[in-house]
Amino acid sequence: MQIQCEAGPFSGWAEAYQRDGFVGNVPILTAALAARHRDEFERAEAAYGAPLHYVSKIHTIFMSPLDLVTSPTVLNMVTALIGPDILLLDVTYIVKEPCSRSFVSWHQDLTYWGLDGGNQVSMWLALSPATEESGCMRMVPGSHRLGQRAHADRPAPDNVLFRGQEVDGIREEDAVLLPLQPGQASFHHGWTLHASLPNRSNDRRIGLNAQFITPDVRPAIGQSETAMLVRGEDRFRHFREEIPANGDLSAERLERHRKLDDEMKETWRKA
Ligand SMILES: O=C(O)CCC(=O)C(=O)O
Known part of the structure; x- marks a missing residue:
């Protein structure tokens, strides 16, 4: 499917990202294309027979997210933020159902990705408002510059985060909201403190989250992880090669995907 917007010039985005640890309102898709990708997502959910919320490595079983996260617009933006050699580590949908209590506690991504060194950035593309x-x-602007903060694990049924990990003592007045229209994305650094509150609207809140790293990043806890080279060169080969989707929900990829999803969740458990 065609990807239409062009987010450049990129130097302005990169400067704001270095300063604040995130950028918002980055145009990736027109509203019409965002609606088409939402429609594809909802049809895939029906075919999958279960919500696709927080299913890891979704780009290995479904074409729409694969096309989106490897589009030139997205990769040009990621290049501006972390450089020309890029591995795609994971892609998930993060969905909050209408009038639901789901929330995300204050956290930093890198604390539980099980990674060491290198550079990374996370994209969150809105497919609904x-x-x-x-x-x-x-997000807390500038928090990425202070490095890793202590997290407490407090699993809770309404917390989207697997472990319910949480950083205490965030001053609400230090946080800014990052609203996005369908088709816009935000990009944030793995040390940027971020969170979100429940969905009080009558529509689903659907985001496509993609995690990009530079090839010098290492899996920190010994397991053999998979990642996909999406631009440039991988001179390090720390990750096993990812096999992308070859269609929508093909039986062969679904079988393999079950193992990948389990592996990913095991990493988060141990990290
Ligand atoms: O979807 C959300 O509200 C939070 C997402 C998040 O924590 C992330 O993209 O790192």
Whole structure:
């Protein structure tokens, strides 16, 4: 499917990202294309027979997210933020159902990705309105510069995060909202403190989250992880090669995907 917007010039985005640890309102898709990708996502959910919320490595079983996260617009933006050699580590949908209590506690991504060194960035692309009412993300500007913070594990049924990990003592007045229209994306650094509140709207809040790393990043806890080279060169080969989707929900890829998803969740458990 065609990807239409062009986010450049990129130097302005890169400067804001270095300063704040995130950028928002980056145009990736027209509203019409965002609606088509949402439609594809909802049809895939029906075919999958279960919600696709937080299913890891979704780009290995489904073409729409694969096309989106490897589009030139997205990769040009990622290049501006972390350089020309890029591995795609994971892609998931993060969905908050209408009028639901799901929330995301204050956390930093890198604390539980099980990675060491290198550089990374996370993209969150809105396929429906992400507003204050629907529980868009909130970020603490500049928090990426302070490095890793202590997290407490407090698993809770309504917390989207697997372990319910949480950083205490965030001052609400230090946080800013990051609303996005369908087709816009935000990009944030793995040390940037972020969170989100429940969806009080009558629509689903649907985001496509993709995690990009530079090839010098290592899996830190010994397991053999998979990643996909999406631009440039991998001179390090720390990761096993990812096999991308070859269609939508093919039986062969689904079988393999079950193992990948389990592996990924095991990494988060141990990290
Ligand atoms: O979808 C959300 O509200 C939070 C997403 C998040 O924590 C992330 O993209 O790292």
